[in-house]
Amino acid sequence: MDKENTKRTTEQLILEAARTVFIRKGLEGARMQEIANEAGINKALLHYYFRSKEKLFNHIFEKALAGMFDVINESIHKEGDVFAFIETFVDHYLSTLKENPFIPNFIFNEINSHPERIHQFSDKARLNFPGYKQMVEKNIKQNKIIAISPEHLLIDMLGMCVFPVLGRPIIEKVFFEDHPAGAENFLYERKQHIISFLKKALQP
Amino acid sequence: MDKENTKRTTEQLILEAARTVFIRKGLEGARMQEIANEAGINKALLHYYFRSKEKLFNHIFEKALAGMFDVINESIHKEGDVFAFIETFVDHYLSTLKENPFIPNFIFNEINSHPERIHQFSDKARLNFPGYKQMVEKNIKQNKIIAISPEHLLIDMLGMCVFPVLGRPIIEKVFFEDHPAGAENFLYERKQHIISFLKKALQP
DNA sequence: GTCTATATCCAGATAGAC
DNA sequence: GTCTATCTGGATATAGAC
Numbered sequence: 345m346d347k348e349n350t351k352r353t354t355e356q357l358i359l360e361a362a363r364t365v366f367i368r369k370g371l372e373g374a375r376m377q378e379i380a381n382e383a384g385i386n387k388a389l390l391h392y393y394f395r396s397k398e399k400l401f402n403h404i405f406e407k408a409l410a411g412m413f414d415v416i417n418e419s420i421h422k423e424g425d426v427f428a429f430i431e432t433f434v435d436h437y438l439s440t441l442k443e444n445p446f447i448p449n450f451i452f453n454e455i456n457s458h459p460e461r462i463h464q465f466s467d468k469a470r471l472n473f474p475g476y477k478q479m480v481e482k483n484i485k486q487n488k489i490i491a492i493s494p495e496h497l498l499i500d501m502l503g504m505c506v507f508p509v510l511g512r513p514i515i516e517k518v519f520f521e522d523h524p525a526g527a528e529n530f531l532y533e534r535k536q537h538i539i540s541f542l543k544k545a546l547q548p
Numbered sequence: 549m550d551k552e553n554t555k556r557t558t559e560q561l562i563l564e565a566a567r568t569v570f571i572r573k574g575l576e577g578a579r580m581q582e583i584a585n586e587a588g589i590n591k592a593l594l595h596y597y598f599r600s601k602e603k604l605f606n607h608i609f610e611k612a613l614a615g616m617f618d619v620i621n622e623s624i625h626k627e628g629d630v631f632a633f634i635e636t637f638v639d640h641y642l643s644t645l646k647e648n649p650f651i652p653n654f655i656f657n658e659i660n661s662h663p664e665r666i667h668q669f670s671d672k673a674r675l676n677f678p679g680y681k682q683m684v685e686k687n688i689k690q691n692k693i694i695a696i697s698p699e700h701l702l703i704d705m706l707g708m709c710v711f712p713v714l715g716r717p718i719i720e721k722v723f724f725e726d727h728p729a730g731a732e733n734f735l736y737e738r739k740q741h742i743i744s745f746l747k748k749a750l751q752p
Numbered sequence: 753g754t755c756t757a758t759a760t761c762c763a764g765a766t767a768g769a770c
Numbered sequence: 771g772t773c774t775a776t777c778t779g780g781a782t783a784t785a786g787a788c
Contacts, residue, residue: 354753354754369661370576370657370661372574372576372577373576373661375780375781375782376781376782376783377780377781377782385754385755386754386755386756387782387783388754388755388756388783388784388785389753389754389755391782391783391784392753392754393753395783396782396783397781397782397783446660449656449657449660452653452656452657452714452715453574453653453656453657455715455717455718456650456653456714456716456717457573457574457577459717462717462718462721463721466721471722473722473723490748493737493741495723495734496734496737496738496741496745499708499711499712499715499719499738500708500742500745502711502715503707503708503709503710503711503712504703504704504707504708505707506707506711507703507706507707507710507711508703508707510656510660510714511656511659511703511706512660513659513660513663513666514659514666515703517666517667517670518675518677519677519699530699530700533697533700534700534703537697537700538704541700541704541749542749544694544748544749545745545746545748545749558771558772579762579763579764580763580764580765581763581764589772589773590772590773590774591764591765592765592766592767592772592773592774593771593772593773594764595764595765595766596771596772597771599765600764600765601763601764601765753788754787754788755786755787755788756785756786756787756788757784757785757786757787758783758784758785758786759782759783759784759785760781760782760783760784761780761781761782761783762779762780762781762782763778763779763780763781764777764778764779764780765776765777765778765779766775766776766777766778767774767775767776767777768773768774768775768776769772769773769774769775770771770772770773770774
């Protein structure tokens with residue numbers, strides 16, 4: 345019992361530390377030593393628990409990918425109103441990004457370096473695309489929104505939310521060089537901007 | 549003279565090889581050996597010409613960043629019509645991304661790993677933001693488009709263009725698992741989609 | 753389970769011949 | 771300018787004591 349408890353605690357410590365370091369630095373950039381330091385344990389223990397850097401990485405990556413899909417999935421209600429979906433989704437997604445601003449870069453970078461990984465995890469990290477599509481098409485039929493490709497609409501939303509987080513250092517430099525507080529405010533404003541922008545674009 | 553010619557040619561060879569490898573793998577992921585192979589020369593020559601991996605990298609990064617800004621800058625005409633700008637920009641930008649699909653990931657990844665780099669290059673890689681802003685504000689005043697923040701609009705456009713390229717492996721899996729040709733077509737369709745989507749959102 | 757010490761490998765960088 | 775051979779440091783991973 346005691347052993348079990350200790351094990352869980354250490355494993356959890358490692359996973360949290362690994363998450364912090366991997367998401368910030370990626371698979372190549374992360375150092376096992378840094379993860380060990382972050383967890384307050386020894387480097388050898390990482391291998392004792394997870395065998396190799398890559399196996400440890402896989403745990404983190406899978407959870408991160410699944411988490412991003414979940415934000416979308418949780419906003420979907422098959423029979424619901426698209427505008428309600430948009431408001432919920434944009435709100436939750438931007439909040440998640442605010443708390444985890446490096447996850448998108450992490451995911452895109454690893455996915456583009458090793459596209460085959462997406463198959464590896466596709467059972468555990470899944471987007472409820474059929475549910476989403478059904479919702480959009482129903483709203484089109486009911487004349488609540490213009491005819492639009494659900495695929496393109498989803499990419500529009502995601503792009504508008506993700507870009508400012510991915511490109512934050514550039515945005516700070518280009519838009520707000522003289523007033524650094526502006527960038528924070530800009531990200532805050534985006535929630536309302538995206539919602540009203542999408543509403544305008546979709547209105548029949 | 550002969551020496552000079554040889555020098556230029558080799559230097560050019562190295563830069564092209566480095567571009568290919570760095571853009572695909574990033575600073576951490578790239579190997580000097582791979583760049584040498586790609587250039588058809590010896591590893592030691594890379595150091596002879598560029599001293600260190602990082603110095604070589606800086607050449608590539610600066611050009612890539614400037615290139616992305618240039619696509620925007622070239623579409624801007626201070627006195628022009630926003631819709632003309634949008635059409636030119638989206639067209640050129642998506643064409644550039646089609647030919648260089650890994651540049652956005654490259655830039656975002658390096659910028660987020662080392663945000664200080666953006667200052668290092670900000671004289672040579674600059675966005676003509678004042679010109680763009682002037683154009684948008686003029687169009688608003690002339691009632692050609694609704695009142696909108698130029699900053700947000702620019703991010704909207706960029707996000708809608710860049711996301712499908714960044715997330716292509718995910719999109720292929722989620723949208724087009726059964727018909728891989730669909731992804732290619734999807735990216736092709738996006739040009740028209742984005743233009744008409746923006747027009748609809750902006751119309752007064 | 754957790755540590756210290758060490759093996760092993762590999763990448764960037766340099767020396768020196770041609 | 772270009773090559774081969776080599777140095778050096780640092781990273782993952784393992785052995786083995788506690």
